[in-house]
Amino acid sequence: MVSITGDKVEKVYDGQLSSVTYETKISDSDYKESDFKFIGAAKTITKTDAGIYDLILENQFINQNDNFDVTFNISNGQLVIKKRSVTLTSASAEKAYDGTALTKDGVNISVPTATTGFVLGEGIAPKMTGTQTEVGxxxxxxxxxxxxxxxxxxxxxxxxxxxxxxxxxxNVQKTDSDWTPLSGGKFKLSKWDGSNWVAVEGVSELAITDVSGVNIPVGLKAGIYRLEETAAPNGYIVLDKALHFTVTETKSDSGQSSFAVALSDETGTPATFDRAKLLGGGSNYSNRIQIANQSGKALPHTGGQGTMVYILSGLAMMGLAILVTYVQKHNRERSDFS
Structure with a gap:
């Protein structure tokens, strides 16, 4: 009996040639390989690219020696070259709305190992197509x-x-009570972190230097925000209460985000105010909050520095009055004596 066993090789694509052939075993030592003949297409398969390649051996051998009654036991060979796994990941980026498109170059290719990643000298040339202009x-x-x-x-x-x-x-814009824009005023912005009102990273004092208002210099993530007026435009009264607004984020089924801005109370519940309006966006901001001030001068708050000034002024006036009275009385007494 003659046994013909085809090689079976499985590997991951590596850019190198790989081959399969067959092995012969003869049970009768008097019978030689020269006594039979291969009549198939190929005794060997050599390949580089990924795929499944069968080496067909069955019914491809015939006996050429009539002195032997030969039985062939044959199994086909096979070369399997698997594809290499490669992951291509583009970069992420974020920014505040400014009316221009956000893009980000860069595609990270998974680090090559023995069986993954691009083979040395091979790869891809990416072209970025992603862009995002509107909020979201x-x-x-x-x-x-x-x-x-x-x-x-x-x-x-x-x-x-x-x-x-x-x-x-x-954008934060100051107005008078008729919603006419004003120049001047300052605000402090903070965000609720679940326990305290904390400063917003990248935001210091918001100073309004012209009638167009001032843009908060960073994009606002979801949360509750507080605006406190620390100075009003000249001739106007500083607001005695903080203004709150919320930014909410909603995820779609595809995992993408949309955002909404709304005036609210300090708990994040939507609210309306007589002296504040939320408007749509401009060329370089997505929303505008108008805050109206009342004209006039504010009275000092109880216990504040203004109170001390008034007390000291009053005491000084009382002391002056006493002194004047004393001098007048003394002069009269001198006049009577003379």
Missing amino acids: SSDNTFTFEPTLATKLDNYDLTTEYGTLTVLPSV
Whole structure:
């Protein structure tokens, strides 16, 4: 009996040639390999690219020695070259709305190992297509072309998109009681962290230097915010209460975000105010909050520095009055004596 056993080789694509052939075993030592003949297409398969390649051996051998009654026991060979796994991941980015498109270059390619990643000298050339202008988020999409030495059929490519996020940007504008814009005024912005009102990173004092107001210089993530007026325009009274607003984020089924800004109370419950309005966006901000001031001068708060000034002034006037009275009385007494 003659046994013909084809090689079975399985590997991951590595850019190198791989081959399969067969092994022969003869049970009768008098019978030689020269006594039979291969009549198939190929005794060996040599391949580089990913795929499944069968070496057909069955019914491909015939006996050429009539002195032997030969039985052939044959199994086919096979070469399996699996595709390499590669993950392509685009970068993420975010910014405050400013009316211009947000883009972000960069595609990270998974680090090569023995069985993953691009083979040395092979790869892709990406082209970024992702863009986000309006408030919200979207995938940082990209396309790609293989480099000259690369056959994409040798790879199992997984594409993962980063996220481009444009956050709401808010303009704070001062007005008079008739909603006519004013120049001047200062505000302090803080955010509720669940326990305390804390400063917003990247935001210091908000000073309004012209009638167009001032843009909060950072994009606002979801949360409850507080605006406290620390100085009013000249001739107007500083607000005695803080103004609150909320930014809410909603996720779609695809995982993308949308944002909404609303006036609220300090708990985040939507509210309306006589002296505040929420308006739509402008060329470089997504929302505007108008805050109206009443004309006049504020009286000092009880216990404040103004109170001390009034007390000291009153005491000084009382002391002066006593002194004047004493001098007048003394002069009269001198007059009577003379």
